[in-house]
Amino acid sequence: MELLISAAIGILVACGIYLMLRARTMDVVIGLTLLSYAVNLFLFSSGRLVSNAAALISPDAAAYADPLPQALVLTAIVIGFGMTAFLVVLAIRAFGDLGNDHVDGKERR
Amino acid sequence: MKLLLIVLIPLLGTLLVPFLAGRSRRGAAVIAGALTAISLALLLSFAPQVFNGQILVSSWAWMADFGLFVSFRLDGLGFLFALLILGIGLLVILYAAYYLSPRDSMPKFFAFMMLFMGAMLGVVLSENLILLLMFWELTSLSSFLLVSYWHHRSDARQGARMALAVTGGGGLCLLAGILLLGEITGSYELSVVLASGELIQNHALYAPALILILLGAFTKSAQFPFHFWLPHAMAAPTPVSAYLHSATMVKAGVFLLARMHPALAGSDLWFYLVTTTGLVTLVFAAYVALFKHDLKGLLAYSTISHLGLITLLFGFGTPLAAVAGVFHIINHATFKASLFMAAGIIDHEAGTRDMRRLNGLFKYMPYTAVLAMVAAAAMAGVPLLNGFLSKEMFFVETLHLRHTGDWTWLIPVLATLAGVFAVAYSLRFIHDVFFNGEPHDLPKTPHEPPRWMKIPVEVLVLLCLLVGVLPAFTVGPLLATAASGVLQAPLPEYSLAVWHGFNMALAMSFIALVGGVLFYLMRHRLFALHDRLLPGGFGAKQIFDYLIHFLVQGSRWATGVLENGSLQRYMALLVGAAVTVGFFAAAQYDSVEFPSLASSNIPFNGAALMVAIALPLAAVGTVILHRHRLPALVMLGVVGLFVSLSFVYFSAPDLALTQISVELVTIILLLLALHFLPQETATDSSHGRRWRDALLAGAAGVGITGLTWAILTSPFDTLSGFYLEQSVPGGGGKNVVNVILVDFRGFDTFGEITVLAIAAIGIYAMLQNLYIRPNEPGPYGWATTKPPLLMAVVSRPLLPLALMVGIYLMLRGHNAPGGGFIAGLVVGIALVMQYLASGVEWTQTRLRIDYFKMIAIGLILAVLTGVASWVVGYPFMTTTFTYLYWPVVGKFEVASAMVFDLGVFLTVVGITMVILAELGKLSGPLASQRALDNERSR
Structure with missing residues (x-):
């Protein structure tokens, strides 16, 4: 099971990076979003994956999931949104000013 | 503390001179002179202890963990050099005050001068090798400022740049060498390093350390083939040449040879490297000096040749040779500084340095002529002058070598030949400039310089004479102290006398004198021959320029290839570099034991399987659909939803809530963006590029898979226990x-x-x-x-x-x-x-x-x-x-x-x-x- 989940994260990374290597801004944005998912999952899984053990203190709980990576990932998700938004607006601005959506700012001949 | 002040006062002067002097020209010179005098007085106050053979060390920790201490050391060798730097510095300041024209800024000149003086004192008085290196580089930098002092002249700028490139590059080699020495001995303190000569020379790293340190010394002391920067540095004002290029900076290289003598000298490798370099430099530069028509050019090559002689002596590695080397350092500093000053006076009063136009100046400036002639005779090695004594010691040493075997005759013969050349060029300096007809179309009518400008020359020439006639009474104690500072051991027997009886060395001196005169008499034929054989001279500058040109072109090409303005390419390079580094790092752990697939901490059930299968499927779907952006966004939303679900399943409700809300706003945002951006992606990557990108992405994916797997299956150790325990009592939640x-x-x-x-x-x-x-x-x-x-x-x-x-x-x-x-x-x-x-x-x-x-x-x-x-x-x-x-x-x-x-x-x-x-x-x-x-x- 560990290997399957690792592979899922790995595939997410591969898809994200492939899209980030494309020449169009929108593809890069989508790729970056995929990569953020992968990174968040990766960080999250460094606290190990357990079910039915949310880090909510209660006398009945048998075990708790590691709360620290969760706290880190929570802010990472929100920051990731801010970054995506920034990038998207940058892409729109570049398209508006330059008239094309190539990452290099100009179409290749 | 006083030891630190000797170095600090001139460095402080760098700031004090321009601030206190303001625009006052005289003020700048007075302040610079006063500070130098104070520093000199401090140094002299140590004289009794140093002459008693004490080694004074004072040390402050700076970055002790890295072996870096602000520690200074005063022994005989340091004392001698500090004396030369401060003494000649004082004379040069006096000289420069009269030399510089009203157009030149005096405060600037003296500020640079003080900076250089402080740096040079730091080099010779450092106990810590890293501290020494810092001062060493500071001398390179400050000499750059001094050589380019007339920065409106392109030759000055080029000369300064060349000097900086060569000596600065050598400094980097020296740094590497010093670090190796530190590795070998475990300390950067000279006291430790000098005492571990045997350890160093038997160490496997001895050869690289030695070569690197020698590169530092040879570039600084303008040894062949790094000699070419010195003639070009002659574009500096003459006081700078008199100071830096005769007595101090170029001596830093030979100082290093002397300083490291107990630690590095004596091995065969040392002998062959240092002796060969010194010998080639000695003969080659003496030969070239004869053919220079520029007064300062002749002196520059003569300096290179004499530095070669000193290097050669230290290369012999014997105690007696080291004594002779120290002696020649003293003598060369005195006669060459005075010659440079004389050349400056001639340039100043006659308006040119070209020996083809300068003739018969004796009539116009007889007093200066006499001074210059005495100094030039000392340079030639005429008896009763200081140059003769150390040259004779040198000739004696060439006759007692153990390493050379069948080639015993070679070094004495070449040494005598260099002596012949030296006599010839000294003779040319005297005869061509002061006699040999009348001057040709000089810009000014030459006359004697102001009274005070002659004093520094007089002092130095007087020293040449005194040492030459009465060596044992004048320079004897200083030489003994300095030489014992070099050897860090008892001195060998030697006698400082003008007359040692008829012997081989005297014969060599005689041959050099007679041969030199003959050689000079044949000069017209030699000049013609030289011009026919080597019309362009020796092309060291051309080679240097070509090298610089090649480097600039090379870096321009590399920049063009790597940084062509395409963000897409940078991205690929970045990912490629990250993947490469990652795999290299992973290769270090060749024995990672991945557990068997069966053993699993995560229950194998539908929910987990959904995460593991649906997530990658949706991601791959996004990639496949990425040309059609709206469907791709829908697929992206699917990925995000599955990510939220996996957070739900793996006990992270907060994350799931955050993820699903962010997912919503992200998709709304992207849809809004799509309202303005193109709806489709054109196929604009070539087939090959897409394969390359897929390969890169795949490699990164494999790497992350391995990494995640390694983490998920390794034993779990977390600091979260603290947070779980303290959440309610400490945080109230x-x-x-x-x-x-x-x-x-x-x-x-x-x-x-x-x-x-x-x-x-x-x-x-x-x-x-x-x-x-x-x-x-x-x-x-x-x-x-x-x-x-x-x-x-x-x-x-x-x-x-x-x-x-x-x-x-x-x-x-x-x-x-x-x-x-x-x-x-x-x-x-x-x-x-x-x-x-x-x-x-x-x-x-x-x-x-x-x-x-x-x-x-x-x-x-x-x-x-x-x-x-x-x-x-x-x-x-x-x-x-x-x-x-x-x-x-x-x-x-x-x-x-x-x-x-x-x-x-x-x-x-x-x-x-x-x-x-x-x-x-x-x-x-x-x-x-x-x-x-x-x-x-x-």
């Missing part, structure tokens, strides 16, 4: 994730919402004055009609409900999944819904909220909770909590962290709204009209 966010790591969270606020402001700024026309209704049918009525009707009553849910999520966040981030996103979505359902104009007229103010209030609240704890005397962001009993609700916990969370909430709402609403405004009718106008006006 049961939801540990939230308590970490607003309490334990509150400062981090504060930083993060600040970053978000900055991003929002950046987005706002980027959207200002952007007029872009939304896409026409295309294949995906962008709706141009009004938002559907049903949606508007449903969404309006939904708003207060959504707001209530948001506030509830925030209030309970401390104890149950929720909190400021999630609540902020939920409220943000509820507000955006109004924009979607009722249109931008409609909503804007009703929702009159200044979101920037909201962000600001949020941030201020967050800071205030932090500051409040200061006010009551606790560290920044200490939280407190208490329990209240509310009717209906019951026992209710109130924590100061909740105010912080409120700040987070307000900031997140504000940011979401700024981002989405600003982007939404772009497509409003007003903005569209502006975009149209804008296009027309273009």
Whole structure:
């Protein structure tokens, strides 16, 4: 099971990076979003994956999931949104000013 | 402390001279001279101890862990060099005060001069090798400033640059060598290094360390083949040449040979490297000097030759040779400094340095001529002058070598030949300049210089004479002290006398004198021959220029290839580099034991399987569909939803809530963006590039898979126990994730919402004055009609409900999944819904909220909770909590962290709204009209 989940994260990374290597801004944005998912999952899984053990203190709980990576990932998700938004607006601005959506700012001949 | 002051006073002078002197020319010289005199007096106050054979060391720790100490050492060798630097420095300052023209800035000149003097003193007095290196590089830098003092002249700039490139490059080699020495001996202190000669020479790293240190010394002392910078540095004002290029800076290299003598000298490798370099330099430069028509050019090559002689002596590695080497350092400094000064006087009073035009000056300046002739005779090695004595010691040493075997005759013969050349060029200096007919079209009528300008020359020439006639009474004690400082051992037997009887060395001196005279008499034929054989001279400068040109072209090419302006390529290089480094790092762990696939801590069931299979499928789907952007966004949404689900399944309710809200706003954002950007991606990557990118991405994926697998299967050790234990008693909340966010790591969270606020402001700024026309209704049918009525009707009553849910999520966040981030996103979505359902104009007229103010209030609240704890005397962001009993609700916990969370909430709402609403405004009718106008006006 560990290997399957690792592979899922790995595939997410591969898809994200492939899209980030494309020449169009929108593809890069989508790729970056995929990569953020992968990174968040990766960080999250460094606290190990357990079910039915949310880090909510209660006398009945048998075990708790590691709360620290969760706290880190929570802010990472929100920051990731801010970054995506920034990038998207940058892409729109570049398209508006330059008239094309190539990452290099100009179409290749 | 006094030891430190010797170095510090001149360095301080670098600042004092220009500040105190202001524009006063005389003032600058007086201050510089006074500081030098103070430093000299301090040095002389140590004389009794040094002459007693004491080694004075004073040390302060700087970065002790790295072996770096500010430690100074005064022994015989350091004393001699410090004496030369300060003594000759004083004379040069006097000389320069009269030499510089009213157009030259004196304070600037003397400030540079003091900087150089301090650096040079640092080199010769350092006990710590790294400290020595710093001063060493400082001499290179300050000599660059001094050589390029007349920076309006291109030859000065080029000469300075060349000197800096060669000596600075040598300095880097020296640094490497010193670090190796430190590795070998375990210390950078000279006392330790000098005492471990045997250890060093038997160490495997001896050869590389030696070669690197020698490169440093040879470049500084202008040894062949690094000699070419010195003649070009002659573009410097003559006082600089007299100081740097005769007595001090070029001597730093041979100083290093002398300093490291006990540690490095004596091996065969040392002998062959140093002797060969010295010998080649000695003969070659003496030969070239004869053919230089420029007065300073002749002196420069003569200096190179003499430095070669000193290097050769240290190369012999015997104690007696070292004594002779030290002796020649003293003698060369005195006669060469005075010769440079004489050359400067001639240049100053006659207006040229070209020996083809300067003739018969004896008539015009007989006094200067006599002084120069005595100094030149000392350079030639005429008896009764100091140059003769050390040269004779040198000849004696060439006759007693053990290493050379069948080639015993070679070094004495070549040494005598160099002596012949030296006599010839010295003779040319005297005969060509002061006799040999009449001057040709000089710019000025030459005359004697001002009285004070002659004094430094007189002092130095007098020293040449005194040492030459009465060596044992004058220089004897100083030489003995300095030589014992070199050897760090008892001195060998030697006699300082003018007459040692008829012997081989005397014969060699005689041959050199007679041969030199004969050689000079044949000079016209030799010049013709030289011009025919080597019309362009020796091409060291051309080689250097070619090398520089090659380096510049090379780096331009490399920059062009790597940095061609394509972000796409940078991205590929970045990923490629990261993947390469990652795999190299992974290769270090060749014995990682991955557990068998069967053993698993994660239960193998449908939910887990769903995450593991649906997630990659949706991601691959996104890639496949990426040319059609709308479907790709839908697929991206699917990925995000599965990510949220996996958070739900793996016990992270807060993450799941955050992820699903962010997912929503992200997709809305991307759809809005798609309203302006092209709907389709054209195929513009070649087949090969797509394969390359797929390969890179695949490699990265494999790497991350391996890494995640390794983490998931390795033993688990976490510091989260602390947070779990302290959450309720310390933070007053049961939801540990939230308590970490607003309490334990509150400062981090504060930083993060600040970053978000900055991003929002950046987005706002980027959207200002952007007029872009939304896409026409295309294949995906962008709706141009009004938002559907049903949606508007449903969404309006939904708003207060959504707001209530948001506030509830925030209030309970401390104890149950929720909190400021999630609540902020939920409220943000509820507000955006109004924009979607009722249109931008409609909503804007009703929702009159200044979101920037909201962000600001949020941030201020967050800071205030932090500051409040200061006010009551606790560290920044200490939280407190208490329990209240509310009717209906019951026992209710109130924590100061909740105010912080409120700040987070307000900031997140504000940011979401700024981002989405600003982007939404772009497509409003007003903005569209502006975009149209804008296009027309273009």
